Amino acid sequence: MSAPYAKEQSIAIAAVLKASLVAGKVQNELIGTGGVKKADKSPVTVADYTCQALVSSLIFSHFPEDQIVGEEDSSELNTPENAQTKTSIMRMANEAMTEVLTGDEEAAWADVKSVKRGEQDWLNIIDRGNSVGGPSGRHWALDPIDGTKGFLRGGQYAVCLGLLVDGKVVVGVMGCPNLPLDPKNPEGEKGAIFVAVKGQGAFQRSLTSPELTPIRMSSLSSLSDASFCESVEAGHSDHGTNARIASILGITKSSTRMDSQAKYCSIARGDGDIYLRLPVSETYEEKIWDHSSGSLLVEEAGGIVSDMNGKPLDFSIGRTLKGNKGVIAAEKSIHAEVIKAVQQALQEAKA
Ligand SMILES: Nc1ncnc2c1ncn2[C@@H]1O[C@H](COP(=O)(O)O)[C@@H](OP(=O)(O)O)[C@H]1O
Numbered sequence: 454m455s456a457p458y459a460k461e462q463s464i465a466i467a468a469v470l471k472a473s474l475v476a477g478k479v480q481n482e483l484i485g486t487g488g489v490k491k492a493d494k495s496p497v498t499v500a501d502y503t504c505q506a507l508v509s510s511l512i513f514s515h516f517p518e519d520q521i522v523g524e525e526d527s528s529e530l531n532t533p534e535n536a537q538t539k540t541s542i543m544r545m546a547n548e549a550m551t552e553v554l555t556g557d558e559e560a561a562w563a564d565v566k567s568v569k570r571g572e573q574d575w576l577n578i579i580d581r582g583n584s585v586g587g588p589s590g591r592h593w594a595l596d597p598i599d600g601t602k603g604f605l606r607g608g609q610y611a612v613c614l615g616l617l618v619d620g621k622v623v624v625g626v627m628g629c630p631n632l633p634l635d636p637k638n639p640e641g642e643k644g645a646i647f648v649a650v651k652g653q654g655a656f657q658r659s660l661t662s663p664e665l666t667p668i669r670m671s672s673l674s675s676l677s678d679a680s681f682c683e684s685v686e687a688g689h690s691d692h693g694t695n696a697r698i699a700s701i702l703g704i705t706k707s708s709t710r711m712d713s714q715a716k717y718c719s720i721a722r723g724d725g726d727i728y729l730r731l732p733v734s735e736t737y738e739e740k741i742w743d744h745s746s747g748s749l750l751v752e753e754a755g756g757i758v759s760d761m762n763g764k765p766l767d768f769s770i771g772r773t774l775k776g777n778k779g780v781i782a783a784e785k786s787i788h789a790e791v792i793k794a795v796q797q798a799l800q801e802a803k804a
């Protein structure tokens with residue numbers, strides 16, 4: 454008998470792998486490592502929509518009854534100024550259908566590849582990501598390009614896919630085409646896929662080989678030795694409060710700033726220890742596609758993920774985490790102490 458969610462895991466990997474290769478190609482060809490020089494966001498738009506179309510097409514082909522809570526919808530593509538973008542999306546998606554993966558991954562795509570799709574077909578698939586989510590049933594939370602700003606800078610971004618069953622994350626797969634496979638060799642092979650299934654551990658693999666390697670958060674002998682990561686964007690995470698929390702904990706190392714859920718991947722394999730995401734805006738609601746796969750990965754690698762008050766993230770309310778504020782992820786044995794420091798920093802800020 455196969456392990457629970459074995460089919461979901463392998464289809465999610467095949468989907469994320471294909472999308473990661475397409476995203477990597479768009480970034481290399483249209484952006485390069487130096488980032489975009491002008492305010493032209495079209496490369497990320499093309500990658501975002503193409504990846505949502507590709508991942509959704511594979512999920513619906515294998516699990517036609519499931520729903521997708523996807524970040525994108527095609528409404529803004531239907532304007533005359535976006536005609537070119539729409540054509541590029543179709544071209545990229547059709548081109549991706551001609552590219553061949555290996556073994557099980559290629560087999561997973563066989564049915565999708567056998568259907569010829571025009572522009573409107575791809576747009577319709579994108580729009581099937583419009584589920585409102587909720588507490589019951591099977592929902593895939595999809596962020597086709599998480600860290601769009603990182604993508605445009607030529608930096609970190611991630612293709613993120615999580616399966617929620619009755620509001621709980623049970624499978625999480627993320628593709629990080631720019632993350633070094635081996636953190637000890639930052640100039641070595643780039644591109645990793647991170648995989649977690651509830652109760653079955655956390656793993657990573659390369660973009661080229663199906664072999665899964667177990668990963669684990671690092672265990673610290675002293676909290677002051679910890680390193681923490683946070684968003685690059687000061688508008689997404691309160692860098693000032695994060696720094697105060699670090700200082701309360703006696704942490705002297707400066708933060709690692711990184712775009713996207715690559716932060717969860719990074720701490721899950723021990724590159725860092727704590728992920729701090731203190732809200733900047735009072736009203737912002739974190740999106741479920743920004744945290745579902747990453748939070749499961751960290752939990753399966755030995756961590757706890759909660760909001761800034763220590764409350765578990767609630768993925769059952771809809772498209773957002775409206776029952777939570779902020780996100781704090783840390784290894785199990787230090788998480789409570791981190792939350793204590795977060796509360797102290799928040800009290801000080803209020804005083
Ligand atoms: N005011 C805000 N506060 C927190 N997160 C925000 C935000 N505005 C946008 N975001 C989210 O932050 C994500 C990027 O995360 P990070 O800052 O860790 O790189 C964005 O994902 P996208 O890039 O997919 O839009 C977006 O969903």
Ligand SMILES: [Mg+2]
Nearest residue numbers: 596599600743
């Ligand atoms: Mg995102």
